[in-house]
Amino acid sequence: MIKLTNVSKFYSPNVWALNKVSLQIQAGEFVSVVGQSGTGKTTLAKILFAEERPTEGEIIVGGWNITNIKENDIPFLRRQIGFIFQDFKLLQRKNIYENISFAMETCGMDAKKIDLIVPQILKIVGLQSKKDAYPYQLSGGEQQRAAIARALVHQPKFLIADEPTGNLDSINTREIIDLLIRINKLNTTVMLVTHNRDVVNGLNKRVITFEGGRVISDQHNGRYIL
Amino acid sequence: MFVQFTRILKFAFQSFFRNFWLSVANVTILSLTLIVINFLIVFNLLTMNAIDIVKDKVxxxxxxxxxxxxxxxxxxxxxxxxxxxxxxxxxxxxxxxxxxxxxxxxxxxxxxxxxxxxxxxxxxxxxxxxxxxxxxxxxxxxxxxxxxxxxxxxxxxxxxxQFRDYTKITERLNNISAKVELVGYIVSLIFIIITLTMVYNSIKIAIYTHRDEIYIMKLVGANTSFIKGPFFIEILMSNIIALLVVMGIVYGLSAIIQPFIDKLFEGYSVNIIAHFNENFVLIFFGQFLVSSIFSVSSSYIAMKKYLK
Known part of the structure; x- marks a missing residue:
């Protein structure tokens, strides 16, 4: 599904975010990428999403070599990958339904299909009753669920969650993690970038640990070791 | 494709009216530029006619x-x-x-x-x-x-x-005409530069205003043409409105000054409105085309810089 071979990201000869990272993630896996701040976790996510380019190495996503992906091809890559952030990135002037449908509209989906898919996705994330609410009227957990709903509109094969629980309390954190597990069970590969020890230890899934831009540990059914 | 196009139009209209005063400023500056150009057209028409009349008398x-x-x-x-x-x-x-x-x-x-x-x-x-x-x-x-x-x-x-006298008059008219035309070209150039700067900055502001939407569009895989399209349509809308405003002003003012022109060129047929009617496509479509090329190019440069 995802294969990185000797991927490095250097900002200058002595400043790097990733240094010769090689790893593979199989389809349907749930992987936690952990490490302290500044260890290259988010850079890895951004490279997979083609928001950043690697300085060297090779990246293959779903059999597609995206190492030197052309600008025009990036939208097609992003329609196969869902992305969620710590700060949700919801549009404040649009309600939840509009936030989700906007993502579909901008990709040219026709209105009938949008009307069919959005309620289904809202049901998956448990926000049917909040579809007319604006982001500021929702709790942090609900906002993150709305962001997950938006990330699911293209039924991605791969979902990257970059610190999705960073702004949430423990109850909302649990809800979001449960939701990600449910999405993973629907056969979507999930990469959870986090430094939340409790979340990682509670998952009992594969854990890849970063330090200084390098992979220092890759364990199945692993734990947070730092 | 059609769905994409209608949505680009929808987003362009939304943006035009949400940033209403910015759009008004764009339309105003585009209109002023076109007015100066149309003034040059009228001035050129009048001086050419005056010179022809004098030449005819020689x-x-x-x-x-x-x-x-x-x-x-x-x-x-x-x-x-x-x-x-x-x-x-x-x-x-x-x-x-x-x-x-x-x-x-x-x-x-x-x-x-x-x-x-x-x-x-x-x-x-x-x-x-x-x-x-x-x-x-x-x-x-x-x-x-x-x-x-x-x-x-x-x-x-x-x-x-008689020939010598009229030759002097023709030379003088040619001189005045050349000087006014030069001033006109300089003023036009200044207005074109102001227009380009204005359009560039308004696109910059529009991109800043829509930065969250743009980020989400990129995030979910919208095409670059879909992201840029509304900005181009928006600036073309400003051009169309400016052209309509200028056409109204040109025809309105022409109707007001025509009696004075008739008096000035008594015995000769110098009709400004007829001139605009006869050359309608060339004058107005030409102006729209040129102003659109300039403003869309300016938008393109702004987008290239700020849409990364």
């Missing part, structure tokens, strides 16, 4: 000495008419010249009396003449030198004063 007259036989005059006329530079040669007999003079001074008792006295003294007051018009005003010098070296030149005197 001629050279040959005054035949008294008692020259009409057959000789006809021979001279025929000879001159053969020149490819000559537009027309008109024979005016001494009687016709007198009639024209009397008609011009109708009601002037003193002149009428003088004419009657001269008639009694000497039967012929005015000499017969040939009025020569050239095809081009630049040809008069050549025609004059040819006339002076003509084998019949001993039969007539040349009056080139």
């Amino acid at each position: 001629d050279v007259s040959l005054y035949f000495k008294q008692n020259i036989a009409i057959a000789d005059i006809e021979q001279v006329k025929q000879k001159i008419s053969q020149s490819p530079d000559i537009k027309s040669v008109e024979y005016i007999s001494s009687e016709q010249a007198l009639a024209i003079f009397q008609d011009r001074h109708k009601g002037d008792v003193d002149i009428s009396k003088t004419i009657e006295d001269l008639k009694k003294e000497d039967g012929q007051i005015f000499n017969s003449s040939l009025k020569i018009k050239a095809k081009d005003i630049a040809m008069y010098d050549k025609i004059l030198s040819e006339l002076k070296s003509n084998q019949y030149s001993n039969l007539f005197d040349i009056d080139e004063n």
